[in-house]
Amino acid sequence: MHSAFEAAPATPAIPITFATKSTWDAIAADLPSPARQFATANGFAAKPGAWLALPDADGKIAQVIFGLDSEGGKFRDPFRPGQLPGLLPPGVYRFANVARDQAHLATLAFALGCYRFGRYRKSEPPDVRLVPPDGVDIADIARMANAAALARDLINTPSNDIGPEELAQAAQKLAQDFGAKFTCIVGEDLTRQNFPLINAVGMASSRAPRLVDFTWGDPSHPKVTLVGKGVCFDTGGLDLKPSSSMLIMKKDMGGAANVLALAQMVMDAKLKVRLRVLIPAVENAVAGNAFRPLDVFTSRKGLTVEIGNTDAEGRLVLADALALADEEKPDLLIDLGTLTGAARVALGPDLPPFYTNDETLAGTLSTCAKQEHDPLWRLPLWPAYDSWLDSKVADVNNAPSGGFAGSITCALFLQRFVEAAKSWLHVDIYGWTPSAKPGRPEGGECQAARAIYRLLSDRYGH
Incomplete structure (x- = not known):
């Protein structure tokens, strides 16, 4: 169980009463007169995020009142209870009094709000615990919270402490924890084993590129393959990013971090899948042997790729990994990556776009994303834009000029490397919370993994 929960406390748990502006008067009327007067004296009005500890006759906390967003407002944040761990003694x-239909997300939010990143300075998790509400699947909530902590820890760790080797070690530890079969192809072996795009992106770094590959589960079960972009730092390569754009590029392995979080949930829940995880782990550095604009490489799939921009490197490493995954003809092939600024311009940091031609998958994923408050929004694999990827000297260009529809053209580029998979899902995540929100501290974030886990759990968990 997650450390935020306590099933059988030694002393009675302190009740937290949720209130909104519209329900506060009725709640206050039911309070003992001294508690009601105390709340009035403190000016409590059940504003969202406001809280008040009401004392008993001995001065101890008798109960806590916490303000939620009003029903029917423009936006009601179901993760509002995620503020509580940072507020409560x-x-x-x-x-x-949590509503039955809100208990799952309120409990998950509480657990997510307990997260602290304490690797470099002391930052202990809050010493608060929650007795889980009746009827919630606490094992599933703990599974999600632990996975989110894994993704956040990996993304928040700076690149000097998590390069391609360390990312591979994190994947290997996860694989070993669940008895998965792990392999890793490193450095020049990538060229010898036909992963030229992964090697091209990573070869300028003193930290050798590599391809992580692990498998878990019964081979007779449906094949689900996860591919995560593991660019441990992205300078932009010779098409160098401005310094302001490099400030959070430690998060450019957010796709890999979230794939590992998703894999952890799948394996811990013992879903009936044959899971494969592929992570191309590289650092896009600048050196004399860095790949250059207008270079042409023959990909694993055999398509020749002209480099339109060295800062469109994530799709290159994913292309070789997707081609490998596709050779196995999986039932479901999923890739996650922090890929385009265009997705952020279109939808902002909190709402990653996803792409698929599987209508059933798209509808189900949208439902799961809403259910888990893990927002996703479908964008089209618009065929008319595919010609924008044309090259005059190669089969395809990795970064068309013009600047239009950057997330869509990235998805269309990746689609060229997927043919045999029965179903394919691509998610262009941000992997970062720019400013703290309830249950979501500023920094690395677990995006899309919970929604996809819910889909996989519903599909393969019985």
Whole structure:
């Protein structure tokens, strides 16, 4: 169980009563007169995120009142209870009046709000625990919270401490924890084993590129393959990023981090899949042997790729990994990557676009994303834009000029490397929370993994 939860406390848990502006008067009327007067004296009005500890006759906390977003407002954040761990005094608490349909997300938000990144300075998780509400699947919620912590830890760790080798080691540890079969192709072996695009992107770094590959589960079960972009730092290569754009490029392995989080959930839940995880782990550095604009490489699939821009490197490493995954004809092939600024311009940091031609998959994923408050928005694999990838000297250009529809053209580029998979899903995540929100501290974020896990759990968990 996640450390945020306590199933059987030694002393009675302190009740947390949720209130909105519209329900506060009725809640206040039911309070003992001294507690009601105390709330009035403190000016409590059940504003979203406001809280008040009501004392008993001995001065101890009798209950906590916490303000939620009003029903029917322009935006109601179901993760509002994620603020509680950062507000409450140490102790064991319970939700006194959480609505049945809100209990899952409120409990998950509480767990996610306990996360702290403490690798470089002391930052202990809050000493607060929650007695889970009746009827929630606490094992599933703990699974999601632990996976989110894994993704956040990996993304938040700076690149001097997590390069391609360390990312591969994190994947290997996860594989070993669940008895998965792990292999890793390193450096020049990538060229010898026909992964030229992965090697091209990573060869300028003193930290050798590599391809992580691990498998888990019964080979007779449906094949689900996850591919995650593992660019541990992205300078942009010779098409160098401005310094302002490099400031959070430690997060450019966010696709890999979230694939590992998703894989952890799948394996921990023992879903009935034959899971394969592929992570091309590289650093896009600048050196004399860096790949150049207008270079042409023959990909694993055999397509020749002209380099329109060295800062469109994520799609290159994913292309070789997707080609490998596709050779096995998986039932479901999923890739995650922090790929385009265009996706952020279109949809902002909190709403990653996803792409698929599988209508059933698209509808189900949208439902799961809403259910888990892990927002996703479908964008089209618009065929008319495919010609924008044309090259005069090669089969395809990795970064068409013009600047239009950058996330869509990236997806169309990747689609060229997927033919045999029965179904394919591509998600262009951000992997970062720019400013803190309830349950989501500023920094690395677990995006899309919970929604996809819910889809896989519903499909393969029985």
